Amino acid sequence: MSDYNKGTDRAAVIVQRRGLPHVKAKLAGEAQVTVAFLGGSITEGAGASAADKTSWRALTALYLRDRFGKSRIRSINAGVGGTDSTLGAHRLREHVLSVGNIDLLFVEFSVNDGSDREETIRGMEGIVRQCRRLSPGTDLCFIYTGSERNLTRIRPYPIAVHEEVAEHYGIPSVDFAAGIYRMLQNGEVAWSTLAPDGYHPNDEGHEIYAGFLRGGLNELLSTEADFLMLDHCESLSEEPLMTGNYQYADMLPFELADDIGDYHIRKLPLGSKLMNWRYATEHRYSDHPNASFTFTVEGQSGGLLLLCGPDTGILEYSINGGSFVRVNPFDEWCLNAYRPVSIHFPRLRVRGPISIVVRNTGLKDKRSLGTGMRVLKLLAN
Incomplete structure (x- = not known):
């Protein structure tokens, strides 16, 4: 049994919206699929004993390879510690899109983005609009990781702001923080044992995160809902939420x-x-x-x-x-x-x-x- 299956799947808050139609269609065939992870230190693998083996990013890539074929899945690590979505939008071309066709892009900046709503929208919307403009065949999925400030009953900043962008553009999201909060309320875990510094999960924490995303992908890649329309996802017809966003960063x-x-x-x-x-x-x-x-x-x-x-x-x-x-x-x-x-x-x-x-x-x-x-x-x- 692969390492990613050591624990049982637990539930995160998953919002499907328009889903992942491009990557779903591609996985139905035999072509290679490229998955990129753009985010901060948690995406890069901080806290894991081996970033390229036991982080949520690595375990997610392992899951996709085991499910769809090892040779079919290429994984791109574009996590950089300490960076927010503003720099993420500026890094997108060089660190992600320049490597070739990207089929699925996970975006994780919920811990590093601050409380400035306008700047957070500029960063996250800039990533979305830049992707839609330069790589319209790329599906996006927002990821929200946990920290001491966002393990709350009410959806906190900046996750609430990220959700504004996700809702506007129909982007699915998987809320790890909400899943962890439920586990804390149920007495299943203590946050200090999963993330000793309050931010970076250890191997157990990364494994739980990977289980959350595994459950999300199982839903997103199996749904047959009529609203998952390829032509709509390729459109940039939506008016921007924030003028001056970083779509040309x-x-x-x-x-x-x-x-x-x-x-x-x-x-x-x-x-x-x-x-x-x-x-x-x-x-x-x-x-x-x-x-x-x-x-x-x-x-x-x-x-x-x-x-x-x-x-x-x-x-x-x-x-x-x-x-x-x-x-x-x-x-x-x-x-x-x-x-x-x-x-x-x-x-x-x-x-x-x-x-x-x-x-x-x-x-x-x-x-x-x-x-x-x-x-x-x-x-x-």
């Missing part, structure tokens, strides 16, 4: 910048600790005061994806010739490791060309060891 290479001056290609210092990033870490670096670069994007907003750590300094930016605005990205996490940090500049009212100048101030947080600036990517929407 992207990560761009630094090479598109101009006047880069003292920003040179670097790797992280030898012996550095890296967290929340499994992708390439080659970046552009400068610690020279007033070192600057310029880049232009077409859209409503721009930004930066930085590698921040013990030597991170203070930067400033100017949009379309405006005054420089100072940003200090150093925080308590920088003390011990480097990690990706996204800086999003203010959105403009209408889409158009945006010229952005970024400059190193030569200043630093009092806790920082240096004034460095490490740029992984340029961001655009």
Whole structure:
């Protein structure tokens, strides 16, 4: 018996809406199916003893392979710890859609998204509309994982906001948090034994999550309801919930910048600790005061994806010739490791060309060891 079957299935709250018609039709044949998982550290596999074997993501892929054939299921791990749906929308093209045809995309940001309703909608709606525009054959399913703040009787933020987006676009959802809450109320488990830090499930917790999703997929892939219409799911006819959502979000290479001056290609210092990033870490670096670069994007907003750590300094930016605005990205996490940090500049009212100048101030947080600036990517929407 496979590992994913060690426990019995337990019930989560499953909302079918328009279901998973594309992947269901494809699984009825013999073609290969690609399943991608876009989310934060819980999707990546944090807390599991072996992220690619015992996480809910890995156990879900195992279930699909056992059910439909090992050679037919390709699994893409696009989980990145500490990231929310705003960065998820910017990562979608490079970390998911660039790998080829995606048949099913699970989206999990219910723990990392905050209490800002508008920004949460921009991120989740941006992921949906970007997928519908660039990959209309991709089915989506929202996943809601547990944390101390959302194991409640009343549906909490940001799950309630994610459900607004899911309802608007007919996207099915599987609420792990609601399932865990029921188990807690029934005295079946203690949250502290499933997720000792309050967020990241251990192997037992990941196994329960996988059981929830297994039950959801059994429903979603077996239903014959008439409302599961392929042509409707391909449509982007719905008006957006939020103007300025991240449907055109992207990560761009630094090479598109101009006047880069003292920003040179670097790797992280030898012996550095890296967290929340499994992708390439080659970046552009400068610690020279007033070192600057310029880049232009077409859209409503721009930004930066930085590698921040013990030597991170203070930067400033100017949009379309405006005054420089100072940003200090150093925080308590920088003390011990480097990690990706996204800086999003203010959105403009209408889409158009945006010229952005970024400059190193030569200043630093009092806790920082240096004034460095490490740029992984340029961001655009």
